[in-house]
Amino acid sequence: MNRRSVLKTAGLALAGSALLPFDSLAKATASMSIFGEKDTTPTPRSNKRKLGATLEVSSIGLGVQNMTRTYQTTIPSRPEMLNIIRTAFDKGVTLFDAAEAYGPFEVEKILGEGIASFRNKIVIETKFGWNIDQETGARLPGLNSRPEHIKIVVEGMLKRLRTDRIDLLYQHRVDPQVPIEDVVGAIQDLIKEGKVLHYGLSEPGPQTVRRAHKIHPIAAIQNEYSLLWRGPEKEIIPLCEELGIGFVPWSPLGVGFLTGSIDANTRFAQGDFRGMETRFLPENLASNMALVDLLKNWSVQKQATPAQISLAWLLSQKPWIVPIPGTTQMAHMLENIKADEIKFTPDELNKFNNQLDAIQIKGERLPPFVQAFSDVEAPQKK
Secondary structure, three states, rough: OOOOOOOHOOOOOOOOOOOOOOOHHHHHHHOOOOOOOOOOOOOOOOOOOOOOOEEEOOOOOOOOOOHOOOOOOOOOOHHHHHHHHHHHHHHHEEEEEOOOOOOHHHHHHHHHHHHHHHHHOEEEEEEOOOOOOOOOOEEEEHHHHHHHHHHHHHHHHHHOOOOEEEEEEOOOOOOOOOOHHHHHHHHHHHHOOOOOEEEEEEEHHHHHHHHHHHHHOOEEEEEOOOOOOOOOOHHHHHHHHHHHEEEEOOOOOOHHHHHHOOOOOOOOOOHHHHHHHHHHOHHHHHHHHHHHHHHHHHHHHHHHOOHHHHHHHHHHHHHOEEEOOEEEOOHHHHHHHHHHHOOOOOOOOOOHHHHHHOOOOOOOOHHHHHHOOOOOOOOOOO
């Protein structure tokens, strides 16, 4: 059976998305049993990459966003999510991605519990920036990257993640009300205190990247990037190369589209975020299936799955690109991390890219009210 043939059971993570489920899931997960910790030693994977100058991570990370709520609004089994996290580590994954907004708060709690026995052997990346009440978890309007708020948020993160430092802290979205100089200044304070080791930006405007990097080196930029959405190739990826910044694609499997689980007849369930993306409207979906057909053809040639071909293509773009596919399915996680074993020869990559360039994707990646939070430039400091 195709790895994701039943769309209703898919638990793919939209790591870094601006549209987040803010239902209160704490009550639903609190009563679930706790999966016992075990002493594990990872099976080393040969492929390591660096984000920025010094932050070494596995070539493929794990996004945990949907471990409290899938696209179809179902709540996954907490013990199984802990098992996936721990098995990923056993298999050599060392980069785990979360955010305060996922849950909110609950995903960080799950990740903190899952990695407790091997915390010092992995890299945790998480994000601040949405205007979330730190006491209740209620989402308030807009964004909040005021320096004093950032520091309060980080204290909560450290408790939820059961750690004394965050390896890589991202601003989830650029706050149009707060100069990036103030944001980076607050992060520098946290770095001096040892509570943060590295920082990054998600979906930023390019000039904001330059301003931030000038103050303190950025380790990574996290943007949506995949065969389905190649927007970062225009400006952000060249900028990362120029400045020596790593790049972490969120939604590297195109919210499930690139796995082959979606076809021209797919209609999304009520509450499924993808139903609001125009690239998945019936009139666009049929045309966009040409990309899936391309992946299936190459899957046969390379004896791999469409998901593995998609991730292998990302890895082939730059040696400092580290995708973070998310899932709530053990089999999918194991499949995804093996993508680093798939290699393209220069001739194969050239042929693939020529075929890819001939395909025109119809529709937008995000609804306008979500897209409005991307590519934002921070205001100038007065």
